[in-house]
Amino acid sequence: YGPNKGKKKEVGVTASGTKARLGTIAADTSVYPFGTKIFVPGYGWGVVEDRGGAIKGQRIDLFFNSHRDALQWGRKRVVVEVVYPH
Numbered sequence: 001y002g003p004n005k006g007k008k009k010e011v012g013v014t015a016s017g018t019k020a021r022l023g024t025i026a027a028d029t030s031v032y033p034f035g036t037k038i039f040v041p042g043y044g045w046g047v048v049e050d051r052g053g054a055i056k057g058q059r060i061d062l063f064f065n066s067h068r069d070a071l072q073w074g075r076k077r078v079v080v081e082v083v084y085p086h
Contacts, residue, residue, distance in 0.1 A: 016049045016050065020050065022063060022064070023046040024050060025060050025061065025062055027055055027061070028051065028057055032048045033085060037083040037085075038081065040062065041080070042073075043073070
């Protein structure tokens with residue numbers, strides 16, 4: 001998908017072609033298109049720059065700097081603020 005379509009997957013590079021970093025969000029792009037800004041309480045603002053096969057509907061996946069940080073965050077059900085791109 002995106003600018004890397006047909007190329008071998010590069011680790012750390014998102015489907016939109018950016019480098020994954022704190023604030024990178026993976027989502028179902030039919031619900032939250034690339035460029036959508038989302039505020040997640042306890043995490044902060046992020047931008048949808050990636051997608052994943054297991055991320056469907058209103059679920060999102062947040063980038064963390066370490067596996068440990070991701071495990072500490074865990075799975076949460078929170079109300080987020082969404083700003084769609086124009």
